Amino acid sequence: MEICSEIRMKRWEMMELAKMYGLGHEYTLRQSEQLDKLINEYLILQHHSSEVRNKREEMVVIVQQPFNDDITF
Numbered sequence: 001m002e003i004c005s006e007i008r009m010k011r012w013e014m015m016e017l018a019k020m021y022g023l024g025h026e027y028t029l030r031q032s033e034q035l036d037k038l039i040n041e042y043l044i045l046q047h048h049s050s051e052v053r054n055k056r057e058e059m060v061v062i063v064q065q066p067f068n069d070d071i072t073f
Contacts, residue, residue, distance in 0.1 A: 003038065003042050003045065004042070007035065007038050007039060007042060010034055011035055014028060014032055
């Protein structure tokens with residue numbers, strides 16, 4: 001399952017638990033912690049993806065051209 005889908009599902013589950021047991025109940029808080037972990041994982045992935053994209057844009061490619069026998073000095 002894609003992480004965004006997991007986050008949506010976990011958020012929905014947390015809201016359902018909050019309706020049934022209240023915001024301060026152990027079940028709701030545990031679900032909230034799991035949601036926080038997923039969101040942190042998502043943010044780390046986004047940050048890493050952004051870093052890779054930036055590194056790729058900063059890369060300089062050096063291509064060595066073969067010597068040509070026709071070169072005169």
